Amino acid sequence: MKLVNTLNLWKENHLISEKQMQNILKYEQNRKTNISLSPLYWIAGLLIGLGIIMIISANWSQIADLLKLIIMFSIMSLFSCALYISINRNKTAYTEFFITLSVLSVGACIGLMGQIFNLSGNWSTFSLAWALLSLIYVLFSKLETINILWLFLLASGVNFDLFDQFIRLLFRGLEIFWLAISVLIFGLLSFCSRKLYCKIQQKIILPLAFADLSKFLMYFTAIYGGIALGYDHNHSLSILANVFVFCFLGMRMLIALKFANVRSFVNNIHICEIYILYLFISRFNDLLISGIGFIISGILLLVCLYSLVKIKNYIKKLEMNNE
Amino acid sequence: MNKKLMLLTFFTPIITLIIFCIYFYCQTLGMMDIKIRIKGYDPRDLLAGHYIQYTIDWDNTDCSQFEDKICPKTQFCSPDTPQNNCRFYIPEAYAYKLDRLMRNNDTTHVFEIIYAYSKDKTPLPKELLIDTKNWRNAIN
Numbered sequence: 001m002k003l004v005n006t007l008n009l010w011k012e013n014h015l016i017s018e019k020q021m022q023n024i025l026k027y028e029q030n031r032k033t034n035i036s037l038s039p040l041y042w043i044a045g046l047l048i049g050l051g052i053i054m055i056i057s058a059n060w061s062q063i064a065d066l067l068k069l070i071i072m073f074s075i076m077s078l079f080s081c082a083l084y085i086s087i088n089r090n091k092t093a094y095t096e097f098f099i100t101l102s103v104l105s106v107g108a109c110i111g112l113m114g115q116i117f118n119l120s121g122n123w124s125t126f127s128l129a130w131a132l133l134s135l136i137y138v139l140f141s142k143l144e145t146i147n148i149l150w151l152f153l154l155a156s157g158v159n160f161d162l163f164d165q166f167i168r169l170l171f172r173g174l175e176i177f178w179l180a181i182s183v184l185i186f187g188l189l190s191f192c193s194r195k196l197y198c199k200i201q202q203k204i205i206l207p208l209a210f211a212d213l214s215k216f217l218m219y220f221t222a223i224y225g226g227i228a229l230g231y232d233h234n235h236s237l238s239i240l241a242n243v244f245v246f247c248f249l250g251m252r253m254l255i256a257l258k259f260a261n262v263r264s265f266v267n268n269i270h271i272c273e274i275y276i277l278y279l280f281i282s283r284f285n286d287l288l289i290s291g292i293g294f295i296i297s298g299i300l301l302l303v304c305l306y307s308l309v310k311i312k313n314y315i316k317k318l319e320m321n322n323e
Numbered sequence: 324m325n326k327k328l329m330l331l332t333f334f335t336p337i338i339t340l341i342i343f344c345i346y347f348y349c350q351t352l353g354m355m356d357i358k359i360r361i362k363g364y365d366p367r368d369l370l371a372g373h374y375i376q377y378t379i380d381w382d383n384t385d386c387s388q389f390e391d392k393i394c395p396k397t398q399f400c401s402p403d404t405p406q407n408n409c410r411f412y413i414p415e416a417y418a419y420k421l422d423r424l425m426r427n428n429d430t431t432h433v434f435e436i437i438y439a440y441s442k443d444k445t446p447l448p449k450e451l452l453i454d455t456k457n458w459r460n461a462i463n
Contacts, residue, residue, distance in 0.1 A: 057373075058415040069344060073337055080333035088326065102333070109340050115374075115412040117347040118448040120400055133336040 003028060041097040042143055049104025056108050056115075065116045072112055076105045087140065099141045103134040103150070128157030139204055147209030176240050179225040183248060186218035222248045223275065230279075239293070245275060246297070351447055354439035357388040358452070359399070361409070361434050362425070373418035374410040375425065375451065377436070390442065399438075399446055411436060411448050413458075420462050424453070432461075 007021045016024075052075070056068075063071075083098035107130045113119065114126070131154040138150045193211035200207070226245035230238050249272045256265035280294070361377040379399055386394040400409040413421055425434065437450040453461035 073341060076337050076340075077334070080330075080337065084326075084330050084333055087329070102336075106336050106340075113340065113344060113347065118374075118411055119347070120410055133339060136332055136335055 039096075039143065039145065041093040042100050042146065045097040045100030046104070049101050049108070053104060053108045053111065056112050068112060069116065072105075072109050076102070076109060079105055083137070083140075092142065096141060096143050096146070099137045099146060102137040103146070106130055106134045106137075124157045126157075127153050131157060139206060142205055144205055144209050144212065147206050148213055150206075151209060151213055175229055175237070176244060179221065179229065179241075179244065182225070183218055183222045186214045186221060190214035190218060219271070223271070226275075227278070230282075242279065246272070249275070347447075350444060351439040351449070354441040354444065354447070356437050356449065357440045357446075358385070358435045358437055360384045361436050373415050374412045375421065377409045377411065377434070379409065389440075395442075409448075411451050413451075417459075417462060421458065424462065 004025070007016065007024060010016045011018065011021050056072070079098055079102045083095065083102055086094040086098055110126060110129055110133075114121070131150060134150065134153075138147060141147060190211045193207045193214060197204075197207035197211060202208075223245055226241045226248075229241035230245075249268050252268045253265055253272075256262075256268060279290070360380040360383040361375075362380055379396075381394055381396055384394060386392055389395060424432065433452075433454050435452040435455070436448050437452065438446040439449050440446045451458040
């Protein structure tokens with residue numbers, strides 16, 4: 001409905017013709033139909049693929065090991081051929097279906113090899129091998145969900161303990177700096193991945209998935225880190241942590257304003273509201289100090305908004321004078 | 324992307340896994356069989372299925388099978404080593420029976436693993452024995 005109204009407006013202002021309007025509407029309708037069905041095909045692939053994994057896990061002793069391997073590799077080859085055909089015929093929904101099946105069958109095959117050869121190891125080794133071997137299929141997927149799940153699979157195989165120890169050593173006693181650096185790193189990763197995605201002309205979804213995941217981790221680190229440090233018995237650290245969270249959300253709102261991203265601005269406001277409510281609910285031990293803190297924060301926010309409006313009006317006035 | 328290249332790309336993981344299968348199989352060639360006494364239980368892995376997680380009972384293992392009559396303990400697996408923990412995979416249908424047998428055992432039964440062993444390679448478990456018989460024959 002919104003699109004129709006926009007297109008009518010453009011047509012009235014002679015920006016597009018009637019035929020162009022119809023073409024755009026037709027294209028959008030087809031595109032929406034394709035996008036809405038692809039996730040369902042993916043879910044079907046997920047169900048079948050997980051079923052295959054479970055059947056293999058049952059480890060049937062009635063079938064010889066060699067026969068099990070032959071059947072497994074035949075199934076994988078079938079999925080690969082079907083994927084190839086669906087890509088060539090531009091069947092987007094079936095492509096996602098066969099990509100999901102191929103990725104899961106790689107995991108199933110590794111599990112089967114582990115059973116037959118009694119391979120030792122842990123989840124880390126297994127998930128790294130699975131992630132690396134299934135990367136080829138994931139690169140052809142246009143669904144962000146598959147890409148994000150693949151990133152989780154890869155991340156679960158990487159040992160972050162060493163990195164965490166290094167960071168803690170570096171910022172021992174300076175937890176706020178550690179928190180700020182982590183948030184900054186995730187923010188940079190998100191920014192760079194999005195740039196890469198645009199640079200490769202949006203042909204591969206993986207950088208976009210990585211960007212969205214990094215953005216989510218940035219928010220999670222900032223807010224969860226703020227909550228965790230906020231519970232510290234050290235009052236100054238607790239205050240610093242809360243100030244950090246509000247500064248972070250404030251920055252995100254400013255960036256949203258700058259790029260006229262209404263959705264992002266509204267989302268950040270909602271997060272802010274929830275965080276304020278959380279602070280209110282969790283502060284039963286320091287009611288007086290928390291109460292004063294809340295009032296001061298509210299007054300400061302009003303002062304900032306008032307200043308912002310004044311500065312904006314002043315700049316507008318200057319521009320009008322220059323003209 | 325070139326169509327033939329695309330098809331080859333899709334078959335790369337399959338070819339890689341086949342190569343690994345051949346590699347693991349060839350590893351056992353030229354290795355001798357040795358018997359190791361064990362004790363263990365059966366957890367479950369959602370992806371790989373049921374397996375016996377065992378510890379090696381070196382005190383009751385015949386070390387005369389090895390060179391210099393010394394058991395090379397460090398070469399074998401340990402449940403504390405994530406990269407080389409002791410696992411023997413079993414079918415789901417027999418998992419409960421085997422698990423009960425191993426947990427409730429008060430030296431009534433002797434559990435052993437036949438390993439493919441070579442001095443310069445990682446030993447690979449090949450078969451599970453219960454009272455010197457193949458486990459399938461022993462529990463039926």
